[in-house]
Amino acid sequence: MTNLKKLDHPALEQLLAKLETDYKAVKLENLSLDMSRGKPGPDQLDLSDGLLDIVKSTDSLEVEEGIDIRNYGGVDGLNEMKALFADILKVSPNEVIIGGNSSLTIMHDTVARALLHGVVDSNTAWIKAPKIKFLCPSPGYDRHFSICESLNIEMITVDMLEDGPDMDAVEELVKEDASIKGIWCVPKYSNPEGTTYSDEVVDRLARMETKATDFRIFWDDAYTIHHLTDEPDQLKNILTACKQAKNPNRVFIFASTSKVTYPGSGVAAMAASEENITAIKKQLAVQTIGPDKINQLRHIRFFENAENLENHMKKHAEIIKPKFDKVLHVLESELGELQIASWKEPNGGYFISLNTLDGCANEVVALASEVGVKLTPAGATFPYGKDPKDRNIRIAPTFPTLAELETAIHVLCLCVKLASVKKLLQK
Ligand code: PLP
Numbered sequence: 001m002t003n004l005k006k007l008d009h010p011a012l013e014q015l016l017a018k019l020e021t022d023y024k025a026v027k028l029e030n031l032s033l034d035m036s037r038g039k040p041g042p043d044q045l046d047l048s049d050g051l052l053d054i055v056k057s058t059d060s061l062e063v064e065e066g067i068d069i070r071n072y073g074g075v076d077g078l079n080e081m082k083a084l085f086a087d088i089l090k091v092s093p094n095e096v097i098i099g100g101n102s103s104l105t106i107m108h109d110t111v112a113r114a115l116l117h118g119v120v121d122s123n124t125a126w127i128k129a130p131k132i133k134f135l136c137p138s139p140g141y142d143r144h145f146s147i148c149e150s151l152n153i154e155m156i157t158v159d160m161l162e163d164g165p166d167m168d169a170v171e172e173l174v175k176e177d178a179s180i181k182g183i184w185c186v187p188k189y190s191n192p193e194g195t196t197y198s199d200e201v202v203d204r205l206a207r208m209e210t211k212a213t214d215f216r217i218f219w220d221d222a223y224t225i226h227h228l229t230d231e232p233d234q235l236k237n238i239l240t241a242c243k244q245a246k247n248p249n250r251v252f253i254f255a256s257t258s259k260v261t262y263p264g265s266g267v268a269a270m271a272a273s274e275e276n277i278t279a280i281k282k283q284l285a286v287q288t289i290g291p292d293k294i295n296q297l298r299h300i301r302f303f304e305n306a307e308n309l310e311n312h313m314k315k316h317a318e319i320i321k322p323k324f325d326k327v328l329h330v331l332e333s334e335l336g337e338l339q340i341a342s343w344k345e346p347n348g349g350y351f352i353s354l355n356t357l358d359g360c361a362n363e364v365v366a367l368a369s370e371v372g373v374k375l376t377p378a379g380a381t382f383p384y385g386k387d388p389k390d391r392n393i394r395i396a397p398t399f400p401t402l403a404e405l406e407t408a409i410h411v412l413c414l415c416v417k418l419a420s421v422k423k424l425l426q427k
Helices: 009-027 042-046 049-053 079-089 103-117 142-150 167-176 199-207 238-244 274-287 293-303 306-335 361-370 402-425
Strands: 096-098 133-138 154-161 180-185 216-220 251-256 268-271 341-343 352-356 392-395
Touching: 009 402, 042 306, 049 293, 079 096, 079 251, 079 268, 079 293, 079 306, 096 274, 103 142, 103 180, 103 216, 103 251, 103 268, 103 274, 133 142, 133 167, 142 154, 154 167, 167 180, 167 199, 199 238, 216 238, 238 251, 293 306, 306 341, 306 352, 306 402, 352 402, 361 392, 361 402, 392 402
Parallel strands: 133 154, 133 180, 180 216, 216 251
Antiparallel strands: 096 268, 251 268, 341 352, 352 392
8 A cells, every 4th residue: 555645536535445444344343452551561660569568567767867757847859769769860869759659649739839839939828819821742741731630720832843842932931921831841761752862952942031030841751761772862951951041940850669669659759959959848747747758768768879770771672662562663664664653663752642634533533532542632732621732642662562562553553544445535
């Protein structure tokens, strides 16, 4: 098959009939495959099972700061856990707060606290302004957008380019509008496109002029150590860039071990300037008497140092790289020459982002669902669940087995072809 856009109507009609026959055959297979969320597979979870018995009642529970970790306290986490995250995020341990089990919770609460109390550079609580807006580079992470929606923050979509958000647009918007208080960023192996921001984008974000004096970058570095190859992308240090640009308080950085050890039972952290950290610690002390230090100790003992952590991540890559390769191979063999879809090969992270012809993504997801292949809802990667071009589909390859993945991607490709041919016939 060649470029579908070059086929005339009779040829497209003929192709449609064949694709419909294939689709009916798939329906009879009664598939039930879930490709919707980026979860580690069971074999990835097995890698961390040492966590389950690494802290025993017979062990010494001694930690660096000499506190009894079974008791309340340590609102910002254990020193050794801070040191590990400082290593991961390339900041100083004084610039880290360890949280509970989820970075999403920390992000939500950080936004909520800014609304209720403002941040260190604020004159007043954000919520007192008639309107608060966030920039949302898209496609992006759906749950960032859900936080905005639930907290009544208006979202402004900014395009993601090859090397990060469209900075011309970002700079123009933040310069003029004091109600724009934040931007969501997944700067490395972004969800869903796998993009890593260029040094120039990092620098421009750090130094750009903002009308809001208390503007914040919500830097969700979720995939910073999730490489798929031996030549990982390099991300410039945003906190250093902000300090150099004389905007030291501009960035809040977030990360967790959710996709390193156990999602839901990992350890999450945030990093920021010491001034930010001091202010947040005070507020946190109202929210909690301290996080789960026993789970922190499990992680400290399990990894011991950054080198072991790096080796652990290589084991993840060994398991999931073949899955990414499988998806890319099937996409190329099924859709490569048809000019009806595009995708990129990510160097890390958890997703492959597929763009269909404009106006086809919803139809593709619906067609796949009807034959038992559940995908992330089309539009989910955009604010308010609305993809203006209705073309982006997020593929999450990690959870299914290789065999399931192969079947699911073949079905996806069939659905892309079906929806595309129907679209081309309407022209
Ligand atoms: N940030 C991004 C970009 C993600 O893709 C995810 C999960 O898919 C999370 C955060 C969730 O992290 P956590 O489990 O630490 O809340």
